[in-house]
Amino acid sequence: MTEPAARASGITKRFGATAALDDVSFDVMPGEIHALVGENGAGKSTLIRILGGVHGPDRGEIYVDGQACHFSSPREAIAAGIATIPQELRLVPALSIAENMALGDLPMRKRLGFAVGLDRARMRREARETLRVLDFAPDPDCPVRQLPFGERQLVAIGKALRRRCRVLILDEPTAALESHEIKRLFGVLGRMREQGVAIIYISHRLDEIVSLADRCTILRDGRVVAVSRRGEFDVAALVQAMTGRIGHDIHTETPSLGDTLLEETQSREDGMRLRAGEVVGLAGLLGSGKGRVLRRLFGVEAEPARVLIKGAPKRLSNPSHAVAAGIGMVPGERGLGLIMNQSVRDNILLASLDRFASRKGFDRSAADRTVTTLMELLDIRPRRAELKVSALSGGNQQKVILAKWLAREVDILLLDDPTQGVDVAAKAQIHALVRDFAKRGGGVLLGSSDLGELARLCGTVVALHRGRICARMERTDGLSEQKLLRAIGG
């Protein structure tokens, strides 16, 4: 029996009054992909932060190759061979691939025993060799900023490999990837598994875990509720174990559509039209231009959108025009929708400050009533409006962004991957909210890389390819993930 590559034993970690982890044990073998799943707040992040040396445990031990370790900084964990690839990659955009990979451990040229400068040739060679293992052959001098996200991620993995990491922790690696990039990443992970690297894999996409993981540990409220081997778990079982209830999809009746809310007046290859009560989906790969459509209609793109809003012509060259026209947007990056170190209350009121202005100044009590109602309606937890948004989980942060637009009482919502990196329960709540918004006569344009989400929520799905509408599918003709996948040409 071989030793686990890394083992956490009886880990307890408290933050103030709440126990983030309560007597959690976890291990990963060399050559194993071990998935870690759980809702937001279940303790996954805390566990990988402890393994990665960011936090120390209050109780319990970490073992690497059977040796007890006490990390006091991420640096020590990396030196012990544990590397973490976070959702937001820690790469320097202006530096080259080779430089990024060598950062923190730059090779020097030596003359007579003295370091006389950077050994760039060696940096390039090492970068090329390491990335070849990942089946990735870029120009090592290319600045990282020029790479698409999927390739930056490979650079980050390559950097970990170059440091001879034996345990690789991936936190939501596929959240920002398109389907062909995901396929490539899985190929890379498979090859690393063959080479004996231990991989800890965190994802909200349960279907990925079912197809990829050798073993799966499920956390709920800071405790391990189940550990199962490949073949012993499926998506429904995972959902049930994570949430403690049986997973199910609510099926929608087709809503009755009202008048046209928004219509682009310029003739273009990706022009949009949206009616009251309608949820229109935007499907497409990276670079298909679905994000651009949403940004254009919110006035963020350089070229302003010319539209009819409820029949009145408008020119949207700025978000404040769009907001004034009754449009709200949930951007793809959560940080762009929120002011992280301000309160939930201030964030919810962000877009509607003038709505609560009266001659006597700002109507605080009316604003507070709105905030309380919305926090209740969207089930934003904890119910503390004065809490800083940064203290909330991802799902709750996303709900705050939606609450901001509900406070403004917009007619049209533009959503860019609204459930990316959000747990199952929050995702269901966000879906219910979108349906409810449409039912009350709102219009929703939903861009998503989750095809299942599009198939479930939308009455119409528009497939985009290189900035062009290449297919339009109706719910009445049947929508399925497979059909959508074929349409976007994945």
Next chain:
Amino acid sequence: MSWKQTAAQLHVRGLTPLLTLLVLCAFTALATDRFLSPLNLTNILVQSSIMAVIALGMTFVIIGGGFDLSVGSTVALSGCIAALVMVKAGLVLGIVAGIAAGVLVGLLNGVVIALLGVNPFITTLGTMVLVRGVVFLITAGAPVGDEGLPSSFVAFGSERFLGIHYLVWVPAVLLVLLSWVMHNTPHGRRIYAVGGGRDASYLSGIPVQRVIASTYVWCGTLAGIAGVMLAARLQSGQPTAGEFYELTAIAAVVLGGAALHGGEGTLYKSVIGVFIMVVLGNSLNLLNVDSYWQRVAVGAVIIAAAAADRLRWRR
């Protein structure tokens, strides 16, 4: 409760600036016998009054995520223009012209920083030098209005109302008024929003550029008012007035707990920050500390305040 927990509690409630001020006052009162004399306390109030008006404006800019180095030069410009116009066209026009000069400098800063997107440090460094140059041009480097300033203006700079100097009433009234603007108007809330997250504010439909520009206009206007006050106190427009005021004002705002990266800060705490700076100077004077060493001490306090700001946000 341990000492550390108590300190943490006070910190959470945002009482650190007030506590610092009280400790400083208590120490000086014990170390010298002149600190608590009515004359000295009046002096501190009058000395703080002009800097407090500048710091109020600086707080707007810093909460909005910016920075203004040009306030010292603006103080001189406003004072000299007020004095020049007053001698020829009377009290009211003089005051209006002085404040208007401040508004214009603020507008220039605001347009260049918010609309053209130039870095605030460079922009206001530029206007700092430029405005000072203009002051020397219009005054030929000599004090203005030594004689011939209206007696009511001179009185404003030295006399009292209800036992308190007119000069002290100005920041007191402004503090109440501007705190209301900051907390009870959409405009005020927008300044906090833009300073806390520019992109998120933009994507929430807030006219970010206009809000940022407005903070510099506030700052210029208040520096203009401060310039007029200083001219009244000095009974003339001094072209060299206001040097280093920008640094004292920024230090005071940071001592008052505003975040240099924007989005956080409170007007009254910035005024407490001003008192800390003035009482520190007063204390060093009363303790007969060499004036060169005073500079070293004040510089160290500025760095310590900035370092405390960093430490606070690291957690």
